[in-house]
Amino acid sequence: xxxxxxxxxxxxxxxxxxxxxxxxxxxxxxxxxxxxxxxxxxxxxxxxxxxxxxxxxxxxxxxxxxxxxxxxxxxxxxxxxxxxxxxxxxxxxxxxxxxxxxxxxxxxxxxxxxxxxxxxxxxxxxxxxxxxxxxxxxxxxxxxxxxxxxxxxxxxxxxxxxxxxxxxxxxxxxxxxxxxxxxxxxxxxxxxxxxxxxxxxxxxxxxxxxxxxxxxxxxxxxxxxxxxxxxxxxxxxxxxxxxxxxxxxxxxxxxxxxxxxxxxxxxxxxxxxxxxxxxxxxxxxxxxxxxxxxxxxxxxxxxxxxxxxxxxxxxxxxxxxxxxxx
Amino acid sequence: xxxxxxxxxxxxxxxxxxxxxxxxxxxxxxxxxxxxxxxxxxxxxxxxxxxxxxxxxxxxxxxxxxxxxxxxxxxxxxxxxxxxxxxxxxxxxxxxxxxxxxxxxxxxxxxxxxxxxxxxxxxxxxxxxxxxxxxxxxxxxxxxxxxxxxxxxxxxxxxxxxxxxxxxxxxxxxxxxxxxxxxxxxxxxxxxxxxxxxxxxxxxxxxxxxxxxxxxxxxxxxxxxxxxxxxxxxxxxxxxxxxxxxxxxxx
Ligand SMILES: Nc1ncnc2c1ncn2[C@@H]1O[C@H](COP(=O)(O)OP(=O)(O)OP(=O)(O)O)[C@@H](O)[C@H]1O
Ligand SMILES: [Mg+2]
Numbered sequence: 001x002x003x004x005x006x007x008x009x010x011x012x013x014x015x016x017x018x019x020x021x022x023x024x025x026x027x028x029x030x031x032x033x034x035x036x037x038x039x040x041x042x043x044x045x046x047x048x049x050x051x052x053x054x055x056x057x058x059x060x061x062x063x064x065x066x067x068x069x070x071x072x073x074x075x076x077x078x079x080x081x082x083x084x085x086x087x088x089x090x091x092x093x094x095x096x097x098x099x100x101x102x103x104x105x106x107x108x109x110x111x112x113x114x115x116x117x118x119x120x121x122x123x124x125x126x127x128x129x130x131x132x133x134x135x136x137x138x139x140x141x142x143x144x145x146x147x148x149x150x151x152x153x154x155x156x157x158x159x160x161x162x163x164x165x166x167x168x169x170x171x172x173x174x175x176x177x178x179x180x181x182x183x184x185x186x187x188x189x190x191x192x193x194x195x196x197x198x199x200x201x202x203x204x205x206x207x208x209x210x211x212x213x214x215x216x217x218x219x220x221x222x223x224x225x226x227x228x229x230x231x232x233x234x235x236x237x238x239x240x241x242x243x244x245x246x247x248x249x250x251x252x253x254x255x256x257x258x259x260x261x262x263x264x265x266x267x268x269x270x271x272x273x274x275x276x277x278x279x280x281x282x283x284x285x286x287x288x289x290x291x292x293x294x295x296x297x298x299x300x301x302x303x304x305x306x307x308x309x310x311x312x313x314x315x316x317x318x319x320x321x322x323x324x325x326x
Numbered sequence: 327x328x329x330x331x332x333x334x335x336x337x338x339x340x341x342x343x344x345x346x347x348x349x350x351x352x353x354x355x356x357x358x359x360x361x362x363x364x365x366x367x368x369x370x371x372x373x374x375x376x377x378x379x380x381x382x383x384x385x386x387x388x389x390x391x392x393x394x395x396x397x398x399x400x401x402x403x404x405x406x407x408x409x410x411x412x413x414x415x416x417x418x419x420x421x422x423x424x425x426x427x428x429x430x431x432x433x434x435x436x437x438x439x440x441x442x443x444x445x446x447x448x449x450x451x452x453x454x455x456x457x458x459x460x461x462x463x464x465x466x467x468x469x470x471x472x473x474x475x476x477x478x479x480x481x482x483x484x485x486x487x488x489x490x491x492x493x494x495x496x497x498x499x500x501x502x503x504x505x506x507x508x509x510x511x512x513x514x515x516x517x518x519x520x521x522x523x524x525x526x527x528x529x530x531x532x533x534x535x536x537x538x539x540x541x542x543x544x545x546x547x548x549x550x551x552x553x554x555x556x557x558x559x560x561x562x563x564x565x566x567x568x569x570x571x572x573x574x575x576x577x
Contacts, residue, residue, distance in 0.1 A: 188424035191389055192480075196437035196487055197414035206426060283409040284389055287350060 012070045019070075078154035081128060088124060088161040092117045095169035103176055104300075106292060111273045115172045119265035120165050123258050127160060128152045147254060159234070160255065167259040168266035171215055175267035176274055178211040179204075180293065183278050187285060200279040208271060215267060216260065223256045340365050340491060340523050341386060346395030348381060348547075355381050356547045359395070363540070368517050368524045370538035370555065372531070374570065377544040379527045380421050383493045386525070387416040399491075414441055417489035419497050421527075423480035425468040430459075430479050433468060437487035445486065457482040458501075458508035474500045481509065485516075492516070494526040498533070510537055535559065543567055 019025065036058055043050045078084055096112035131150025134140065148156040183190065186207045193203035222230050227249070234255060238248035280286045339362040348356040356378045363369055371379050384390045385397060388409050397404050404412055414437075425433050434453060438445050445453075451461050457478040471479065481497050492513075498506040514537065516522040528534060534541060534555055541558050543551040551558075551567055558567070 188420065188422060189426060192420060192424040192483075193426070193436070194409075195387060195389060195413055195418040195420065196440065196483070197410045198436075198440055199410055202440075280391075282388060282391055282405070284391065287390075291351065 008074050012074055015073070016066060016070050072158075075158050076153070076155035078158075079151065081152060084128070084152065084154060084157045084161075085121070085124075087158060088120055088165070089117060091162060091165050092120050092168075095165050096172075099169055099173045099176070103173065104296060105176065105180070105274075106289070107277065108176060108274075111176075111270055112169075112172050114273060115175075115266045115269035116165060116168045118269055119168045119262045120161060122265060123164055123262050124157065124161050127258065128157060160258065163234075163255060164258055164262045167219070168262040171263035172266040172270045174215045175211070175270040178215065179208060179271050179274050182207055182211055183275065184290070184293070191285060194283060194285075200275075200283050204271075204275045204278075208275075212264075212267060216263060219256070219260050219263060223253075223260070226252065226256070338365070339363055340400060342398040342401070343386075344396045344398070346385065346392040346397060348378075348385060348390065349393045354547060356385070359549045361542065361549060361552055363523075363525065365521075365523060367539040368513065368526065368537050369540045369542065370534040371525065371527045371542045371544060372529070372534060373542075373544035373550075378547045379544055380495050382544065383418060383495055383525065383527060386491075386493055387413050387418045389413075389418065410440075414487060415489055416491040416493060417484035417487055418493045419481050419484045419495060421495040421499075423473075423476040425471075425476055425479055425483075428468065429464070430454075430466050430468060430471075431464050433479055433483050434464075434486045436483060441487065443486075443488060453482045453486055456485060456509075456512040458505040474502070474505065477501065478505065478509070485512075489522065491523040491525070494524065496527055496529065499529070506533075513537060531559075543570075545570075 036054070039054055040051050043054060075087060078087070093113060096109060096116050099112040099116075100109040127147045128150075129146075131144070131146025131148065131152070134144035134146055135150050137144075148160070183204065190200075190203045190207060193206060194200065198206075226232075232252055232255075235248045235252040238251065239245055277289050278286055341361075341363040343359055343361045343363070346356065346359045347354070359382070371382065373379055381390070385392055386399075388404050388407075391405065399407065399412065399416070426436060431450060434450055435445060437443075447464075450464055454461055454463060459475065459478050459482070463475070463479075468476070468479065477497065477500055481494070484492065494513075498509055501509070510533070513524055513526070517524050524537075526533075526537065538555045541551075541553060541555050542549060543558075
């Protein structure tokens with residue numbers, strides 16, 4: 001296993017080295033460097049003070065893209081299904097952690113992890129194993145491949161999975177934010193429903209039904225304008241790569257369906273798990289939890305203020321020194 | 327579920343509140359309240375703003391739980407009654423009417439839908455009569471209702487659930503005299519004909535005189551006095567109550 005991995009990494013580095021020998025790459029890099037120089041010139045002219053940042057970001061970005069881009073070919077080449085799932089799992093965990101970093105609500109790491117992995121695994125299983133079912137049926141008149149050709153190749157599974165994961169991640173985050181603000185805003189209405197003998201689950205559903213709509217509409221609209229307004233990268237890429245347009249179009253529609261399902265499953269899971277915390281066992285609004293949220297919010301606001309203050313004082317000092325120099 | 331009919335004929339009082347305190351964080355909102363609220367009577371709760379009247383009502387239908395102490399409903403500890411079942415029996419009309427988006431009709435049917443109570447169009451119109459709302463309000467969207475109209479819809483919504491006990495938090499605070507009169511007679515009828523127990527928070531002393539048989543006086547989170555309503559007005563036994571009523575009369 002380990003030696004296999006080392007071999008793969010070595011292979012990748014060799015490939016990068018080979019590619020760098022190709023003169024046209026250097027010509028392209030050189031031409032882009034001219035654009036970069038022009039940017040630096042503009043920046044100097046307008047005294048934006050961004051020059052060093054510009055150079056540094058581009059160098060870093062270039063290196064990252066070369067390295068990871070090359071590893072992508074390794075990942076795309078993975079044939080073993082369990083390894084594909086492992087990579088998806090790792091990506092899901094990373095997505096959940098990213099969500100956690102931007103929200104920091106209690107239990108959000110766990111909720112995000114569950115919501116994102118659940119939706120990703122569910123949908124990718126359908127994608128991967130739809131072919132397996134047909135493969136198991138003997139004597140078919142022709143080979144039926146399923147949603148993607150079976151056995152699944154990394155080059156299909158990983159990019160599809162990454163799209164599904166980022167869709168789930170985004171929706172899980174939106175669901176968190178909406179649930180939080182809607183429940184706090186509609187606390188009186190929720191209590192009115194509870195006072196009529198409604199369950200918390202149902203009371204929240206009454207409140208949140210619009211929130212699903214708001215978060216899913218953009219994706220639905222993208223489907224509706226497919227081919228005219230939105231020319232998604234995947235489809236264009238496939239057509240450029242020589243795949244017949246019809247086949248590429250079918251893939252694109254399937255992908256949108258996958259993204260929407262992932263989004264829906266992730267927001268439902270997130271809502272169910274997250275909204276639970278707003279209620280006590282006695283089906284009351286959980287005042288302790290609301291308090292915790294309010295304190296978090298306050299802390300965040302303070303941090304934001306501090307950061308602004310720092311930036312302002314930095315500017316003031318800078319101006320001061322400039323004036324002194326004059 | 328049969329055991330949960332919440333009717334224990336042996337117990338004298340409908341609510342037995344035993345040494346109940348309520349805190350939010352370190353803020354003491356109610357302290358050591360002990361009171362028996364008896365059956366078949368309209369009970370009034372009065373007291374200055376911020377004295378804990380609304381909080382007390384919310385405790386009674388378990389929208390909040392006491393920090394310490396116990397509350398019994400028909401002899402049963404309410405902490406042991408399934409909350410939704412408890413709240414079906416004990417309706418609460420909040421101080422501010424929080425209506426659900428949609429029409430008045432949808433609001434009225436919210437509770438009955440949960441509990442499988444059938445309502446005909448006639449029943450709904452009858453419900454509107456009870457709270458002094460014209461019939462054409464049934465199909466109105468709640469968007470654009472006046473404060474007083476919202477208040478009446480909120481009351482009708484609780485009535486639609488056919489509760490055994492009605493907790494009312496200043497239900498007529500923004501109504502005209504005529505609507506107030508209609509609602510008061512509805513409450514009287516409910517308590518006399520249907521044996522619905524009513525507990526009403528009010529700032530109107532006239533209303534307590536017209537409606538209630540028993541009065542609780544809260545101040546600073548404490549139950550300062552409880553007595554039959556007549557006694558409250560003939561002999562103010564407590565200095566604090568006396569000064570409270572004096573100020574009221576001056577206004
Ligand atoms: N969630 C809360 N957080 C902090 N304090 C609260 C909260 N809820 C109520 N209080 C405080 O508890 C006290 C009692 O409030 P409550 O609403 O029960 O008073 P009230 O007697 O109904 O007043 P009013 O006549 O104005 O309606 C008030 O001082 C109020 O500020
Ligand atoms: Mg109040």
